[in-house]
Amino acid sequence: MADQENVSRSTTLRLSEIFASLQGESTRVGLPTVFVRLTGCPLRCTWCDTAYAFKGGESVSLESVLEDVASHGLHSVCVTGGEPLAQTACLPLLTALCDAGHSVSLETSGALDISAVDPRVSRIMDLKAPGSGESARNRFENIALLNARDEIKMVLADEADYDWAKARIAEYDLAARCTVLLSPVAGKLDPARLAEWIVRDRLPVRFQLQLHKVLWQDARGR
Numbered sequence: 664m665a666d667q668e669n670v671s672r673s674t675t676l677r678l679s680e681i682f683a684s685l686q687g688e689s690t691r692v693g694l695p696t697v698f699v700r701l702t703g704c705p706l707r708c709t710w711c712d713t714a715y716a717f718k719g720g721e722s723v724s725l726e727s728v729l730e731d732v733a734s735h736g737l738h739s740v741c742v743t744g745g746e747p748l749a750q751t752a753c754l755p756l757l758t759a760l761c762d763a764g765h766s767v768s769l770e771t772s773g774a775l776d777i778s779a780v781d782p783r784v785s786r787i788m789d790l791k792a793p794g795s796g797e798s799a800r801n802r803f804e805n806i807a808l809l810n811a812r813d814e815i816k817m818v819l820a821d822e823a824d825y826d827w828a829k830a831r832i833a834e835y836d837l838a839a840r841c842t843v844l845l846s847p848v849a850g851k852l853d854p855a856r857l858a859e860w861i862v863r864d865r866l867p868v869r870f871q872l873q874l875h876k877v878l879w880q881d882a883r884g885r
Contacts, residue, residue, distance in 0.1 A: 674725040677702040679716040687874040696739040704746040708795040710848045716745040743770040774800040786813040794820030820848040838867035
């Protein structure tokens, strides 16, 4: 316990924001959740809606993050970005949140190694379709590390992206490993078209819209 306390006091993170809202994505959609958004991301997806988290933020201790999270009184916590794993301190943060009794999810781009993430964490991992401009950054080695508590998310801008996603689902037998989520890029791909393609092809996936965009558009801290 003393070692854990020393880690929390000495570890710092670059933080963009902490806020309580409803989870807008994944199988946890709709759950009241505390979001911990870390600063920084090595990717530049064409459709990114959180570019404000690329830089700035403030340097805070892990201990103060835990106190802020606890003050919201919610069981579910989502660590997101940016790309949270771009900060080495993300790993002890995830473990500390689990140790505090939270149900923790991690939203990650899939471009960085996920092997060291605490096994109690649900890893919501992107695979970047070509329309993102970052498909070359996919770390496909991560797929073998996923299990039933994890999820794969693919955000699609057009039919070419959908065909790419369908091919990856078959190539890696993704649905047998974990839940697969397909989302349309807001304002680019008609959600109804994506839904029709999924039904037509009997894809073993879950269609999702970003609930927070439906409720609050692109308001920060929502």
